[in-house]
Amino acid sequence: MKEKYFPKEIEAKWQKRWAEEKTFEVTEDPSRPKFYCLEMLAYTSGRAHIGHVSNFTIGDALSWYKRLRGFNVIHPFGWDSFGQPAETAAIKDGTDPEKFTRDAIAYMKWQFQRMGISYDWSREVATCDPEYYKWNQWFFIRMFERGMLYRKLSPVNWCPKEDISLSNEQASGGVCWRCSTPVIQKELMQWFARITDYADQLLDGLTTLEGKWPDRVITMQRNWIGKSLGAHVKFDIPECNESVTVFTTRIDTIFGANAIVLAPEHPLVSSIVEGKRYGAEVLAFAEKLRAEQRGGRAEELEKQGIFTGGHAVNPFNGERIPIWIANFVLIQYGTGAIMAVPSGDQRDFEFSRKYGLPFRQIKLTDDGREIPAEELDAADDGWTTTVNTGEWSGLSSEEANRRMTGYAEEKEIGKGAITYKLRDWGVSRQRYWGTPVPMIHCGECGIVPVPDAQLPVVLPKGVNLRVEGGSPLDHVPEYVNVTCPKCGGPARRDTDTMDTFVDSNWYYFRYCDPHNDERPFDPEKVAYWLPVDQYIGGIEHAVMHLIYTRYWTKVMRDMGLVKFDEPVSRLLTQGMICKETYQCPNPDHDWLFPEQVTAEKTCSLCGRPVNVGRVEKMSKSRKNAVDPIEMIEIHGADALRLFVLFAGPPDKDKEWSDTGFEGAARYLQRVWRLARKWVDRKPGQLETGVEMNVHSRKLRRRTHQIIKRVTENLEERLHLNTCISSLMELTNEIQAFDAEVDKQQAATPAEAAVAREAIEALIRMLTPFAPHIAEEMWEAYGHGSSLAQSQWPGFNEDLAREEEIEVAVQVNGKLRSRLFARAEATEDELREKALADDKVIAAAAGREPNKVIVVPRKLVNVVFK
RNA sequence: GCCGGCGUAGCCCAAUCUGGCAGAGGCGCUGGUCUUAGAAACCAGUUGAUGAGGGUUCGACUCCCUCCGCCGGCACCA
Structure with a gap:
């Protein structure tokens, strides 16, 4: 053993030896308990950051521990290597996404290996390998056959900066999740996965994860699925011989409805305004509202609406109420139409106030009072007691809700309904660097899957990525023009590529059998290793990745490939590594690297005092990032970990x-x-x-x-x-x-x-x-x-047992003395010793204690009145 | 607005789940040993209304209630 500790030497030695001896390579061994430790696969950004270190070291610590406890530990790693950033980078540098990605993998792998994580690298997977994405295509076809995938014309979220379509999640808040550019809408034929068919299973499954997944992840998924029980109610529109159906969770408040409000995009708008005096204005206004919503952030918009000129009839009381269009009603949710009840819903309240619509009180307050409608200063959405609701007056809100739903069904004016926020998952992307959709469009036969024997459909090389309009693949005739596998006639290849969340849905199943070229994986191997015992990753994947992969697992279960419902037994979302920031008041200097700041906290460029910023997530732009490799150079990977x-x-x-x-x-x-x-x-x-x-x-x-x-x-x-x-x-x-x-x-x-x-x-x-x-x-x-x-x-x-212990002595709960006793001292012994203590005797002043509480090995509390 | 997390020593944090002497560990600082000096190393020392208020209890950092502050997520979902 050398006198001094030289981390560099030691780390290189053991990393080499582990690799040579294949120390971390494992195979199935039914005689030993298995442990699947998984860190989220890395996106091939090109450079390791401190978040990787944090993520990997947690998993590695657990892997080593379980290994030493005799578990057969599988600890694999791979690369999330498709996606827009590589394509954008390649366009910028005039190179090829594949080269960019391969270089990134090579460099990052070198970086990660210097951290000395105990990965079984023989199981490494890169999602951009045809050997991998072949099985994305295979799954795509199986799902198409099962009716799990379909195409529809759909307005898609479109990031004008990256020129890419985004899923609803990726466009959350109306901005692109990567570059924060406001998202616009485009109408395109899109592939969708019927994740909504599994909404209830995804929701119910969360119950089994309680206590094993972080509460907030479970809550976020519940909110995302957004199951809501209510009713559909049909309002007739006699003047145009139509009817409009609304979704409501509070049919018990229907007597308080003062209007029907439609989303600007609602299909009935045109027939309602037809022949109306101000029809053209209404349509123009609807168009204006839609345009404003494109700017995103609906929550920041003030409520705006316009009366269409049409009326609908409340099926419960025959009342004729106006039909409006307003920006706060969303076409994507429910039926895109609501009944407005200002006394029961805050949004309707604000809307009605603004436009002077009438109010009616239809339930009591929590404490049983009936506030006149004109005196209300806010809506009350509580469940109380109904009033002024015809034959249902005086019932509890819950009871009225039930009975009125029943009545609606009886009279065929409505029925109980369940609505979800969750929508089908759009998996199409109109970009190059992704898994090609393995479908062929034939004029004669329609949509025909590529035969399995012809998989993978390989992404063509040398494609011009700087095209105007459509996907780069549209402009590659030798890729697009094919013969129909069914009739042999001329046909056209689908040029969409898949959302990269398809890749990450099942990569950790592939780790169990990474080189199988006949199947995505051997179900027996997966049955041995899965479910994942511990998954570790960032909170940013709480909804998208972790809900898609749960969905995919359930589909694979229904295909007979796996036998469990939930793929991840335990989840840990690691915290971020943060650091304080420095900013010079001179805008030319702005954010400073720590080395640009003097010991006196002044800017080394101009001498002004710097603002020492909050401790926050490391980022390049704020210049507070720490490079893991630099740190390893200084003190070694072990110290960093x-x-x-x-x-x-x-x-x-x-x-x-x-x-x-x-x-x-x-x-x-x-x-x-x-x-x-x-x-x-x-x-x-x-x-x-x-x-x-x-x-x-x-x-x-x-x-x-x-x-x-x-x-x-x-x-x-x-x-x-x-x-x-x-x-x-x-x-x-x-x-x-x-x-x-x-x-x-x-x-x-x-x-x-x-x-x-x-x-x-x-x-x-x-x-x-x-x-x-x-x-x-x-x-x-x-x-x-x-x-x-x-x-x-x-x-x-x-x-491990102490020989002698120190016990606290309290009088009336306040520490007054200490005593020493044998570790095994009984309650009686301790009580006796405490009562004999000088301080206790002094405090007693001749009185008898009212109570003596003895906590063995810890303390004695003597209580006097 | 809703949901979640956090708030303990100069700083990062333990102890909170399961109530029992507020302090394990690290950083910093002070002094010492060693040294020509410094660094390193070692030794010794260093600090408290546990964010506020109330309740339960013999006893509250811990449980309950009401607030405050910071951070994060969600947000017109009818």
Whole structure:
């Protein structure tokens, strides 16, 4: 063992050895329990960032731990390598997305390998490989055959900057999820997946994930699915012989309806305004509202509407109410039409106030009063008691809701209905760098899948990406022009590519059988490894990725490929690594790198005092990013990993600190020095009966206590930061022990044995956090094989038990004294000792205590009135 | 507006789930040992109305209620 710790040397050595010995490559082994540890595949942006380190080290710590506990651990990795950014970058540089992506993979893989994560690289998958996306196409065809995929003309969200269609999720808030450009609408033929068929299953499945997935992810998915129970009610429009159906969750408030409000895009608008005096104005106004909504952020728009001139009849009371168009009614949700009840719905309230529509009170307040409609200052959407609702007056809102739904069904004017916010998933993209849709359009036969034997449909090379209009693939005749597989006539290939979320739906199934060229995977292999035992990734995937992959799993189950409902047993969303920012008041200097800021917190360029900004997510633009490779160069991967894990709980945001990082490196050096000092001392036997001195007994006790604590912290919750602090504690104990021994001439064999037990336990427990240094020390301690073949240290409860304990003595709940007792002291013993305490006797002043509370091993509380 | 997270020492954070002496670990700072000096290393030291108020309890950082502050997500979903 070298005198000094040289992380670079050690890390290179073990990374090489692990690769050569295929230490982390695994195969199915039914005789051992399996553990599937998965980190989200990396997008091939071209460069590793600190978020990767955080993500991987959490998973790696758990993988190592489970490996040492005897599990057969699969820990694979891969690349999310299709998608728009590569295409945009290629257009910019005039190169090819494939080259850009391959270069990115090569470089990032090198970066990731320097982190020394225990991946089974033999299972590596890149989604842009034809060997992979072939199976996207295979799934696409199977789903088409099952009616799970269909085409429809649909307005798509379109990012004018990237020239790409976006899913609803990607256009959330009316802006592109990547570049924040306001999204516009375009009408295109699109492929859709019927995820709504699985809405209830996706919702119900969430119940089984409670306690295993973060609450907020479950909540976000529930909100996303947005199941809502209510009713459809039909309002006749006698003047044009039509009817309009609204969706409402509060049919019990229908007597308070003062208008029907349609979305500007509602198909009935044109027939309602036909022949009306101001019809043209209404249509123009509707068009204006639609245009405004394109700007996105509907929530920021003021409520605006216009009376169409038409009227509908309330089927419950025969009342004639006006039909309006307004911007706050969404065409995508429900039926695109509502009944406005201003006393029961805040939006309707605001709308009615603005346009002077009449109010009617149709229910009591919570405390049973009836407020006159004109005195209302806000809508009340509570469930109370109905009034002024004809034969349903005086019922509870719930009861009225039920009975009135029943009445509507009876009279055939409506029926109970369930509505979801979730909409079918648009999987078409009109770009180049994605999985080609394996479909052929034939004038004679319609849509015909490419025969399985001809898969994959390979993305053509050398395509001009700078085309105006449509997809770049439209402009490649040799790709587009094909013969129909059915009739042999001339046909046209579908030029859409797939949303990259298709790629990430099932990549972790492929890891189980990554080189299979006959099937997407062998179901038996998947049955062995899946479900994923622990998935670790960013919160940004809470809805899209994690709902699509749950959906895909259920479809695969229905295809007979898998036997479970939920693919991910446990989910952890890691926190971000943040850092403070510096900004110079001079706008030319703006954000500064830390090295541009002087010790006095002034700008090194102009000398002005800088604004020290909040601690926030690292980003290039704010110049607060820390480059992992630079950090590895300074103190090594082990120190970087240790710091990131030590900075805080895995699921919480953490703050980067240069001095903290140095502290991690210093800690490893300290462990190294201690280990080296004891490595050559011959240990004696640690059998019972051997006499031991006080410091030896103490170190043994602390060793076993800390093994116990670290084990529990790893098993019960992934509080890796407290595991590391426990290891530091053990290190401090060993150091104190070492100092004791130094006072003597030489260590006794018994002392050497105690030290060895402690140090070897420390080494093994350090493995999940700093595997390279652990391996190196383990080898130095005479172990011939990798720690991967070793075992997690066990602990002995008897040895962990304290000999003597300190017990707090309280009087009326306030700390007044302390006493020492045997660890096994009974309640009576403790009570007696406490009552004999001077301070207690003084406080008693001759009185008898009213009560004495004894918490064994902790405290005694003597209570006087 | 709704939902969630956080608030403990100069700073990052433990202890909160399961009520029991507020402090494990790290950073910083101060002093010392060593050194020509510094660095490194080691040793010693260093701090508190647990955001506020109320309740339950013998006892509250922990449980309950009402607020405040910061962060994040969702948001006209009828």
